[in-house]
Amino acid sequence: MAASATLFGLMAIGIRYASKQQHPFEIAFFRCLFGALFALPLLRVHGLEILRTRRIGFYIARCAIGIVSMLCGFWALVHLPLAQAVALSYSTPMFVTIGAVIALGEVVRMRRWSAVVIGFIGVIVIVRPTAADFSSATLVALLAAALSGMVTISIKYLARTDPPDRIILLTTLLWVPLSLPAALTVWQWPDAEIWPWLILSGALGTGGHYCWTRALKMAEASALAPLSYLQLLVVGFLAWALFGESVDRYTVIGAAIVISASLYIARREAQVAKAALVGKGETQL
Template identity: 85%
Template sequence: MSAPGKYRATVYHAGPRNPSPTPAVNTAPSVPSALPTRAALLMAASATLFGVMAIAIRYASRQQHPFEIGFFRCFFGALFALPLLRVHGLEILRTRRLGFYLVRCGVGIVSMMCGFWALVHLPLAQAVALSYSTPLFITIGAVLVLGEVVRMRRWSAVIAGFIGVLVIVRPTATDFSSATLVALLAAAISGMVTISIKYLSRTDPPDRIVLLTTLLWVPLSLPPALAVWKWPTLEVWPWLVLSGALGTGGHYCWTRALKMAEASALAPLSYLQFIVVGFLAWALFGELIDGYTLFGAAIVISASLYIARREAQVARQQLAEPVVAKGEPQV
């Protein structure tokens, strides 16, 4: 799965107070146009890890229910995230927004379970392609929840993206699967999770968000797993452990990459997951990407990339606007 939506908070700083009578202009450095190599490699690694995790989920689903797989992904993912405690100490667990974390993680569990259900019941490439509609839902959510202003260009991209979703889903087709609706629900809820991360990132560092999220996911994912519980057999344990390791590794690489570079610059690399999943699904399960899924995915990805680029342009324009220092006359 694709990983959840790829945004990070940007903080604009006014330049130092200008002693002259002229307005103080923001002197913050412009956003670099070159993509750091390390950030690119981390995002490519994240996309690859999430892609291989989808394969591990499919193998595990031969014996386990998606809800159980979700729990074990969270359980083993938390174990692999514990080294962050060694690095930062118990201080990393302290936050004033625990209630918000609980709500965010609860919503995230619903998105994860829906996403895993889609990966099990849909062709893998189709499930991943539908997950790329998350930025479309994020744009709508940003308007409704954050009060962001979205102009005609981005609304046009959102409409085009949903047309791509319809091409993938083909609601009038005879082989239409209700699992596609579950995949879209996962994408929509994932958009809510991404918006919540924008709030948390204003006060909490990335490692705290990763660690607290993975730890809280464990108890929250247990009830749905218990409802369908069946102890895994010996041969399925490696796939469950692998799903946790790959999920946490992908989440960590994704967080680190976003700390080093713009989300809009990294977005094209995140779609490497579609290529990885498409190839492995063909090589291991004989699943071919049909023309509708390929064409619809191209539309959705193009629309999502445009939205990311457009948001970056708006951010640069705001960064370049003159900022008048407090107490100085506006000329």
């Protein structure tokens, strides 16, 4: 998980460098294209059988939502301070909680709802909608987080029957054609110095996704969640060192609130899941 967070943080830096010439939509397409190429070795490991699924329609739907989330997220990374854009992305667990109630019928009690409300208070602190320097790009970042929550819910659904490598490979392959239409509306061939950043973004994105799915297979999400926030430290330091971006106190305070709420939600979900397993075992006995 630490490797995943670091790779995703470095990907954000690569996106910022590529954005010196390329539109975020085009960067997203090349991230998907090169990301798919770096995922192809999974075919050698598993063979073509890994591509076989009875849920291809569901994959297409979730990938379409994921592409819109990616486009919004890349737009935010280009138009907001990097640390602020990443901090807002941490509101995803709040949207996941809401989506789990609606889509999966999960029962969420008062303590988790309280954490969701507190988390959104942290989002308001980061965004500061009444401030003079308020940017509509923050709303785009929040839309990306909300859609990412929908994608997370879909992964939980798919993981019931499909192995992680199938989810990774089918997702990365479907992202390529789904991301192309938006890229064509702003198409401009990259100059030679931009290509390394586009290729690197694809490699880092796929590497981060691979490490993330492997981490979730090896340990509980609640135990891994604190390490995922390493991404904010990586991005914050490199944004300061490379681009001279500073992190204001509102982003720090808001991010602390959002991260605390997200960690509590992850912990409560783990406790509820463990209690459900214990109850199921006692019923079987």
